[in-house]
Amino acid sequence: MLNQYVFEYFSNHPTSKFKVLRKIIIKECKGELMLSIQKQR
Structure with missing residues (x-):
């Protein structure tokens, strides 16, 4: 799902906005890491 968002973002926006996208990905x-850690406990 995240990969689809990344692809749509890059096809619709210039790469100058990559820093914003990178913050979103991080x-x-x-968030996914925290959820997986909570599930393991």
Whole structure:
């Protein structure tokens, strides 16, 4: 799902906005990591 968002973002926006996208990806990854850690406990 995240990959589809990334693809749509790059096809609709210039790469100059990559920094914003990178922040979004980092937040998503951190959220998924926290969820997976909570599930393991």
